[in-house]
Amino acid sequence: MSGPILDPRYALPFAEAALPVLRNAQLRKNVAHAIDTIQAKRARLVAEKADWQALRDAASAIRSHVLEHLPGYLEEFETRCTAQGGIVHWAADAAEARDIALKILAEAKADSVVKVKSMTTAEIQLNAALEQRSIAVFETDLAEIILQLGDEEPSHIVVPALHVNRAQIREIFAREMNLPNLSDEPQALAEAARVFLRRKFLTSPAAISGANFLIAESGAVAVVESEGNGRMCLTLPQTLITIAGIEKVLPRFRDLEVFLQLLARSATGERMNPYTSLWTGVTPGDGPQNFHIILLDNRRSSILARPVERQTLKCIRCAACMNTCPVYRQTGGHAYGSVYPGPIGAILTPQLMGMQHAQSLPFASTLCGACYEVCPVKINIPEVLVELRAEVVAQGHQSIGGLFERLAMQVTSFVFRDERRFQVAQTFLRFLARLLTRKDGWIHALPAMGGKWTQTRDLPGLPPQSFRMWWRDNEAREPAKDA
Amino acid sequence: MRASLFIACFNDIFFPQTGRAVVSLLRRLGVEIAFDARQTCCGQMHANSGYRPEAWHQAERFLRLYTEADHVVIPSTSCTAMIREQYPALFAAFGSESQKRELAALLPRVSEFSEFLIDKLGSADVGAYFPHRVAYHASCHGLRALRLGDRPYQLLAKVRGLELVELPNTERCCGFGGTFAVNNAEVSSAMLTAKLQDVLSTRAEICTALDNSCLMHLGGALHRQYAGMTVMHLAEILVRTETSFAEAAS
Numbered sequence A: 001m002s003g004p005i006l007d008p009r010y011a012l013p014f015a016e017a018a019l020p021v022l023r024n025a026q027l028r029k030n031v032a033h034a035i036d037t038i039q040a041k042r043a044r045l046v047a048e049k050a051d052w053q054a055l056r057d058a059a060s061a062i063r064s065h066v067l068e069h070l071p072g073y074l075e076e077f078e079t080r081c082t083a084q085g086g087i088v089h090w091a092a093d094a095a096e097a098r099d100i101a102l103k104i105l106a107e108a109k110a111d112s113v114v115k116v117k118s119m120t121t122a123e124i125q126l127n128a129a130l131e132q133r134s135i136a137v138f139e140t141d142l143a144e145i146i147l148q149l150g151d152e153e154p155s156h157i158v159v160p161a162l163h164v165n166r167a168q169i170r171e172i173f174a175r176e177m178n179l180p181n182l183s184d185e186p187q188a189l190a191e192a193a194r195v196f197l198r199r200k201f202l203t204s205p206a207a208i209s210g211a212n213f214l215i216a217e218s219g220a221v222a223v224v225e226s227e228g229n230g231r232m233c234l235t236l237p238q239t240l241i242t243i244a245g246i247e248k249v250l251p252r253f254r255d256l257e258v259f260l261q262l263l264a265r266s267a268t269g270e271r272m273n274p275y276t277s278l279w280t281g282v283t284p285g286d287g288p289q290n291f292h293i294i295l296l297d298n299r300r301s302s303i304l305a306r307p308v309e310r311q312t313l314k315c316i317r318c319a320a321c322m323n324t325c326p327v328y329r330q331t332g333g334h335a336y337g338s339v340y341p342g343p344i345g346a347i348l349t350p351q352l353m354g355m356q357h358a359q360s361l362p363f364a365s366t367l368c369g370a371c372y373e374v375c376p377v378k379i380n381i382p383e384v385l386v387e388l389r390a391e392v393v394a395q396g397h398q399s400i401g402g403l404f405e406r407l408a409m410q411v412t413s414f415v416f417r418d419e420r421r422f423q424v425a426q427t428f429l430r431f432l433a434r435l436l437t438r439k440d441g442w443i444h445a446l447p448a449m450g451g452k453w454t455q456t457r458d459l460p461g462l463p464p465q466s467f468r469m470w471w472r473d474n475e476a477r478e479p480a481k482d483a
Numbered sequence B: 001m002r003a004s005l006f007i008a009c010f011n012d013i014f015f016p017q018t019g020r021a022v023v024s025l026l027r028r029l030g031v032e033i034a035f036d037a038r039q040t041c042c043g044q045m046h047a048n049s050g051y052r053p054e055a056w057h058q059a060e061r062f063l064r065l066y067t068e069a070d071h072v073v074i075p076s077t078s079c080t081a082m083i084r085e086q087y088p089a090l091f092a093a094f095g096s097e098s099q100k101r102e103l104a105a106l107l108p109r110v111s112e113f114s115e116f117l118i119d120k121l122g123s124a125d126v127g128a129y130f131p132h133r134v135a136y137h138a139s140c141h142g143l144r145a146l147r148l149g150d151r152p153y154q155l156l157a158k159v160r161g162l163e164l165v166e167l168p169n170t171e172r173c174c175g176f177g178g179t180f181a182v183n184n185a186e187v188s189s190a191m192l193t194a195k196l197q198d199v200l201s202t203r204a205e206i207c208t209a210l211d212n213s214c215l216m217h218l219g220g221a222l223h224r225q226y227a228g229m230t231v232m233h234l235a236e237i238l239v240r241t242e243t244s245f246a247e248a249a250s
C-alpha cells in the first residue's frame, strides 16, 4: 500500500509527477467523471439548505475555538475516555504511533487486523509497518479493498479509488478473488467484496480505525462511513485501536449536529452518511473489550503555533476542496505524492513534513479560491498557500523555478521601485520582443522559461506604445482633450 | 467626479488599449481622469510567488501615490483583489500604524472597473453599441475575491446589438495563475484546454473578461489554434458606440 510515490520524502515535484497522469486518458476520464458526479450531488444538497452559510460559520467558529483551547479539551477527553475503560496513548510522531500500535497488537497476540478506512493510519504508513511484522492487514472499505488487492495507490481522501472505474474493479476482483465470471454490475462487485470480507470480520482478533471526531465532554469517539464495514470492525474484534490526530476533538456531543450535516453533504453529497458509529470506552460484554486510542501529534502542535497556518487544523477531511479544484480535476491525486492530495494536501503535506519536503505543493495551485468557497469549516486555503510559498522562498528551498525565478523576482522588484527604471525596462522589453515577434504580430516561441508559455500558447507582441507613453504624448500635455 | 486610474504593469505594456478605453469611456460618463505615471505594479506577482518583502515595496508605493485620491479605478480583477485581500496583511506585517490607518481609509475608494461603473456611477447603461456574439469569462478573482456578481452581466445586457451567450462552467479557473502557467505549464495547459472546450462551445466571436491576464492566457491559445475567436477586455466593448464604429469604417 505505501509505495514510495505517496511518500513526500521521495515524491517527484508536482509538475513532474503530473506528466504521466496528464497523458493517461483513462485515468483523467475516471477522475473527471467521478468528481463531476460528486460535485453535482453536493451542489444539489447544499442548495436545499437555507442555513448552509450559518452552518459553515458555526463549524468554523467551533473548530477555531477548539484549536485555541486544544490542551484543555484533549485532557478532558483523556480523563473521560479513561474513566470509561479506554486506554489513551500519546504519540509525538508517526514512528511512535506505529510502535504503540505494534506493541498493543503483540500483547493481544494478533496476527491479523481488519481496518476501517482511515487517513491518519495512511499518514503514518501503518500498513507497511504491520506487514513487516507479519501481521496480515485487511482493509474493509470497499475502495480500500480495491486498492489493496489491485496494488494501487489512493488518489482521494474520501473516495480513494476514484481513479479506478467499474471495469477495472471487476478485473481486480476477478483476478484476486479468483472469480473469472464476475460481472461488472455494482451489485455483483459489492457481493463479491461482502463474501470476501465476512470471514475476516469473524476471525480477526483486532481492528484499527481512525476517528472523525473525539468528544471531549464524554470521551466518545465518532466514525462515519457509508458501507457498514467500519461498524463491523468497530464491534466484532476483541481489541480495537483508534488512531486520531490531536486536532479531531470537539467540545460537546451536540456539536455533532453541525458537523454531521456539513460533512455528509460536503463529502459524498448525501443528506446523512449511512453509518455513524459512536462509542465511549469499553462496555463489558458488548463490543471490543480492549480499547486503545492513540492521539497523534506528528507536527500538529507546530502547525498550531503559527497564526495563519493554524486554520489548516480545522479540516474535517470532507474532500470538497479537491472535488472542486480545477487542478485536481486534471491531475487526480497521485501527482501530489502524498496521501493528502488536492488543496488540503497542498497545505497540509508540507507542514506535516516540517517544510522540508513537498515544497512544490504550495505552488500547485492557481489560487483560484474555489476550495475556500466550498470548505465547510471555511479554511482560507489560498491564504495559507501564499503563506507557505513565502516560507519556502524564505527558507531558500528553491525547487520551483530555481535561481532563475529568484533572479527574475529581484530584478522586477528593483525595476518596479522606480518609474524611470520601469520606463527603461519597457523600452528594453519592447526591443527584445520585436526580435521575437512574427509578421502576424504575435510571439510564437520564447526562450528559456518563457518557452513553457509558448509550448501551448502564443503571446501578443508588444504594441509600440505603452499606456504610459500614450498618456504622456496625448494626455499629460492637454489634460482636457477627449481621447 | 474625479478618479485616478491604476493600470497594472502588464496592462501598461501589453494591453494599452484597455487603459485607453477606460479613459475614453469614463470621460464620456463625465468622470475626470488622472493618471500618475509614478505607478508601476501592485506587487501581486511577488506576493503570490512568495516574495513578500518585494511585494511590500509595491504596496507601500501604491498607498503613497493614492492616499489623496478620491477614487482609484483598476481595470483588473486580480490586481484589485491583491490590494483588497493581501495589502492589509502586508501592512500589518511591515507597515506603521499611520500607514495602516491610511490603507483602511483608502480601500473603500479603490474599485475594480465594473464596480466603479455600477456602484460609484450607478450606470449599467453606458451607451455602448457592439453588434457581436460575446461570451463573458468570470475570472476567479472577479467571481470569488471581489464578488462582482451580476455587475458585468448588467453592463453587457445594456450594450446595443450585443448577443450575450452563456459560458458553461464559468466558475472554473482557466489555469493561468501567474507563474503557475510556467512552473506547472503542462497542468496549466490541461486546465486551459478544458476551459477552451467550454469557451469554443459558445460559438461566440469574442470572449471578454475584466482581467487581461486570463484573456492573455485564453487568447494566446485561441491564436495558437487558429480558433477564429478573439478576446477583448470588457472596457474595450463598452467604449464602442455607433459613432466609433462609423469612424473605424471610414
Ligand code: SF4
Pocket (backbone or CB within 6 Å): A266, A314, A315, A316, A317, A318, A319, A320, A321, A322, A344, A371, A374, A375, A376, A377, A378, A379
Ligand atoms: S480543507 Fe475544507 S474542504 Fe478540504 S477536506 Fe478539509 S474541511 Fe474539507
